[in-house]
Amino acid sequence: MTKAEKQAELIREISGTDPYKCMKCGKCSASCPSFSEMDIKPHQFVSYVLHDDIETLANSRSLWKCLSCFACVERCPRDVKPGKLIDAARQLVIRQRGQDYLKADEIPELLDPELPQQLLVSAFRRYRR
C-alpha cells in the first residue's frame, strides 16, 4: 500500500463512511451553507477520497469552513455523509503535532464578554487535539 492509499484508508476508517456509494448528484454541495467559501466542495471531497488524494484535502481550506451542520448528511440519498469525511480529514491534520488550527495564545483576543462557553468548547474539539 502506498502512503496515499494508507491515508485514504484511514479517512474511511475514522469517518466510518463508504465514499464508493456516491452517485455524484451534488445534493450535498447544494445543501451546504459554506459552499461558496470552500475550495473543495463537499461532493468533490468525496471524489478526492475515492482517488486516494488526501494530500490535497489536508491542505484544503474547506476543512476549516465546514460547520458540522449535517445538512449534507441529512440530504445525501446514498448515506455517504460528506461532513464526516471532512471531519476525518480535519482529524488527520490536527492529530499531528503542532497542527492545531486554534492556538492557545490566539484565544484571548477572540473572546468577548457575551461569548458562550459552548462556543469555546466546540471550537476546541473541532480545531485542536
Add this chain to the structure above:
Amino acid sequence: MKYSYYPGCTLKNKAKELDRYARVCAEKLGFELEEISEWQCCGGVYPLGSDEIATKLASVRALNEAKEKNQDLITLCSACHHVLKRVNDDMKNVEDIRTRANNYMQLAQPYQGETKVVHYLEVLRDVIGFDALKEKVTNPLAGKKIGAYYGCLVLRPGKILEFDDPENPSIIEDFIRAIGAEPVIYPYRNECCGGYISLKEKELSRSMTDKIMESAAGFGADMLITACPLCRYNLNMSGSDSAVPVYYFTELLAEALGVKEEVSR
C-alpha cells in the same frame, strides 16, 4: 414525574436564563428536574471520528447515572442534547464503541444505551401535551408573531435525533401556538447559524446570520426563539443587524405561565 437533568456548562454561565426559566416552568407544570451529580461538559459538539472514545465518556457517565436512577434524562441546550443523544445511540448500536467505552468505565453493570434522552420541548409535546399546556397558560402572548429558530443540532441527523421531521419541523411552532402567539414560518428556520465558525471566521458567520435574520424579518417575525445558546449568540452578535430579537423559548414559556417574575435576573 421526576427526570434526571443535564444542564451543561453554558446553562451554568452565559445562558443562566435558559436554565432558570425552565426550572420554574417545570415546577408549575408538575415535573421535577433532578440535576445529575457532578456532570461534566459534553464537549459542545459530537466527536465524529468513529475511533474517538475518551471524548464520549462524559456523556456516558451522565447517561449511566440516569439509568441507575431509572429516570429519563432531560436536556435543554441543543448542543448537549445532540451530543448525549448521539453518544447514547453509539452505546446502543455501535458494538466497538460500546465495548471500548465500557472497558474504560468499569461500571458495576455495563452501560448499553438504556437511558431515554428527551429534550425539554419533547416533554412539553409528548408528556404534558401542547393542548394541556395551552390550558395552563394564564398570560397568553396574543398578537406576537414569533419565528422558531431550530438551527441544526436538535434536528440532524434526523434518524438519530428523532426530534421532529428535520426538513419540516413543527414542534416549536406548536409550542408557539400553545403559549398563545402566532408562529411565523420562514425558509431559514432550520439552516445552521454557523456554530463554532464565529470564533475564527467572522465574515462567514456574519453572512450566515444575515441570511437567517433577513429571512425571518422578511416573513414578518417580531422575534425569534431558540433552545441553543450558541445560536442565540450568533444571531444576536455576529450579524450586521439585530432588528429581530432572539429569546430562549423557556423565557416566553415562563411569561405565558405567569411565573417569569419568580426568576430574578
